[in-house]
Amino acid sequence: MSTQEQLPGENTPTANSLIEKESKTDDINQIVADALANKTFKDYFLISCLCFLVAFGGFVFGYDTGTISGFVNMTDFIERFGSRGADGVATLSSMRIGLMISIFNIGCALGGLVFAKVGDMKGRRIGLMFSMAIYVAGIAIQISSHDKWYQIMIGRFVTGLSVGIVSVIAPMFIGETSPKAVRGTLVCCFQLCITLGIFIGYCCTYGTKTLSDSRQWRIPLGLCFLWAIFLTVGMLFMPESPRFLVEKKRIEDAKKSIATVNKLSTEDPAVYAELQLIQAGVDREQLAGNASWGELITGKPAIFRRVVMGVCLASLQQLTGINYFFYFATTIFKAVGLEDSFQTSIILGAVNFLSTFVNIWAIERFGRRLCLLVGAAGMFVCLIIYSGIGSKALYGTDSLGNETTNLTTGRAMIFVTCLYIFFFASTWAGGVFCILSETYPLRVRSKAMAVAIGANWLLGFTISLTSSFIINAIHFYYGFVFTGCLAAAFVFIYFCLNETKGLSLEEVDELYAQKILPWKSASWVPPSAQHMASSTGYAKSSQEHLV
Template sequence: MSTTGAATPLSGTTTINPTNSNQDKIEVAHDANDHSENHSANAVGIPKKPASAYMLVSCLCVMVAFGGFVFGWDTGTISGFVNMSDFKQRFGQLNSEGEYYLSNVRTGLIVSIFNIGCAIGGIVLGRLGDIFGRRMGLIIVMCIYVVGIAIQISSTDKWYQYFIGRIISGLAVGAVAVLSPMMISETSPKHIRGTLVSCYQLMITLGIFLGYCTTYGTKSYTDSKQWRIPLGLCFAWAILMVIGMISMPESPRYLVEKNKLDQARKSIARVNKLQAEDPAVQHEVELIAAGIEEEQAAGSASWMELITGKPRIGYRVIMGIMLQSLQQLTGDNYFFYYGTTIFKAVGLNDSFETSIILGIVNFAATFVGLYVVERYGRRKCLLVGSVCMVACFAIFSSVGVTRLYPNGPDQTPSKPAGNAMIVFACLYICFFAATWAGGVFVIISETYPLRIRSKGMAVATAANWLWGFLIAFFTPFITSAINFYYGYVFMGCLIFSFVYVYFFVCETKGLTLEEVNEMYAEGVSPWTSSKWVPGSRALAVEIDQKPEVFNV
């Protein structure tokens, strides 16, 4: 490919220059109006088909999204491990009464170090997708994941061996968190991209739920089967992930970047149920090539470009970091990592059961998220979610502070107050799963141009893992000091999240990844972005609406 800013003609078709005339823009029109669905007669874009036509690509993307299941499984099982008798006996300490326990420091490290591994893995190993392709990159990191699990499951009585294993498995999961949403967003049709990227979050919730169920089933053992059986199942998840990658077509954007145009056509044709020779497929390849050539004309992307790049790359990188940070600061992992501990505090005899209830709510509500993120848009989901979660945390924390211990903190907790807290914890999880859980991953996967996508997503995701580490590590200390007042901290963060999303986050619903770049280049205001129409679509509609003139 040349580096002149115009795409090289492909198989004898017209050259596309993304900076050229309006006539070029007419040819790339897809849908018009509110990132809409009314096709222009002049449009050559990929046609929208009935939902049944996308069954294959949906199944394939779910296989890629299975990487989220691996992360969810860890979250769902580790909260049970730290409360299991054999785990505490092997990796804990003896107290003055001769009972084994895990100190706040050791608990915080074992639970949270996984997040540090994820943060490093996302930045370092996430680059494997650019080097070897999205598919092979995911296969490589799953092999690293297996090594980490093997170290953990072979631990006998050295807590630091288990600790090291969690770091290594975290490296792999961090890379998966970058590569899976990236591959889905680059491969899936734009009409259902938001829903399919949200499947990554759906798999996380499924992993959390099944992790809860598994630890509930194994806690009755009295030996290492309590925690080694759930860990051993991780090998099966890795095998399933690799099998899924073998079936998945490679990202067409990666293939075009590597000048593998025939393979790119086949990939686009397969996911859109078209023939590789279809003009719409050819046109899509040309659009991708035009965007890539324009990016390549500026040379290889450096890390500094995340700050200085155009159009508005620094703005987008900061937005990604803020959204991923705020997703953690909503307080979701306060419940997921320490769910069993929290519900013991409200007087439940078997807190494992309540964790399963949370897992069910989380999984079920994520299905709602698959619909609303595509139906109502990304911005609106985040805004409504913030308001609803503020209300839930306000009630949860207020009841915990004022009503849970009517006779003092050392006395029996109030059962009605405890039940009310569980209800609002479930409502909180419901609103989180339907809005912020998947919505953030969708926005991040759509925000960055291909040139810096892996770097931008890695940095943003690293912020999520870093805050996950801080929350997981310090939560035992904070709850020991201020108990349920901790919820007010998350409530304040949620209020800030509403303000930030309103003023800084643009709507990307219904746009191709190239059109998202165009929106940022035009400097569209976030609060008006949902009504923005790409210039190519607006011009195509304008031409369609002009009356025909006949010469007599």
């Protein structure tokens, strides 16, 4: 069979032929279930390793977050890129810090919205390699800067373009490639790599902070070239997304990809059965016509609702306040009165990384909705305590009227912060990416995820740009802003978010087609494939579909 051929007997799909073909997929589903139900983790080891290579794109993002927090507090960095006052002492103004940190998020938003389509045109693997080429250029711009702070800002914007592409393509790639039984766990590996990157970034800046010259920040930056090489080489061993290959009519390549993922022979009936299921889903989407940006509003079933849900969910992830700690951790804990705030950053990074393993287990054990609800409630309580004791009990005055810092209160704030990060990392961190990767049909997934993740980056830009000013103005009262957002997030999750645990991408479409109430979605049982083919709207003509 040629790689450009369709499956035997398949021509351009029509509504009637598609429904007839879908009527056979109950048996196909049973073949797949029989072949895959008894697989152990050992059987998924290879695809787990391959998906981890894709997820390593998250490490690139996390490493940037972990290093920039330290850079803006390093003596050589301040001397080179700060401005000098009348006393000749160099300082980094709130505006300069805000711009250097936040411009990265603007680059991420544009990268996700504009350049991530490379993954649709050339494939997910090529898209990730392309992103790494941009990433290397951005790091080169930064590391070659001598004393121009705006060169650092430009370089961070360019690296942001790369990370924006990765943030769209990597979770989508993992979601399309991994078996349904372990998809949620493997998608969460993207967040695991983000937290690992943050932790390693904190460790690198801690290790170089005592150096007396530009090696303080140039060594951590230079390591970024190694991360880019690792991800690029890794993509040479990663099979392309079978859904992408089927969409491009590369059927033989899709068979090989499915066989590799499931450690089966290309002639195994389960491989052919899985290929039939993917082909049926792609046929439904192609029958509806090519996706346009307008279809994000008019598409069925409930595409606009899903897009709005994704935008809200991605925005609320930023509004939990997590980057208030990660971008400004070193600055915050200087204010608490600790002698070495770099050490505290490492502690927070370690808690963040280790807690993500809980997320990988919990997301499949308890489902997406429950994890996010528990996480929102836990973070709400932690931030109430953190903000309350920080604003009321941290500072005092001695007998001479001088301001003093209560170190016991400061240590209590660090402990509460660790609890807060545990709740975030074990629930919202990976849960949001997992839900986004499972929510959209193939033909609109790239655009819909780009919009959702773009909203996430824009909120990140706003928070990172303004936080330095707000921290200086209202100090620890800032935490109360995020407690209000967390209360809203809890309500949103309960009333608006559907459970997608254990559902195929096609079954998620049916969930929305039936307008299942979110708080009842966890107990919903998918109907037969024949029923889905006639009810979701994908077996309708393009005109009907968009009405």
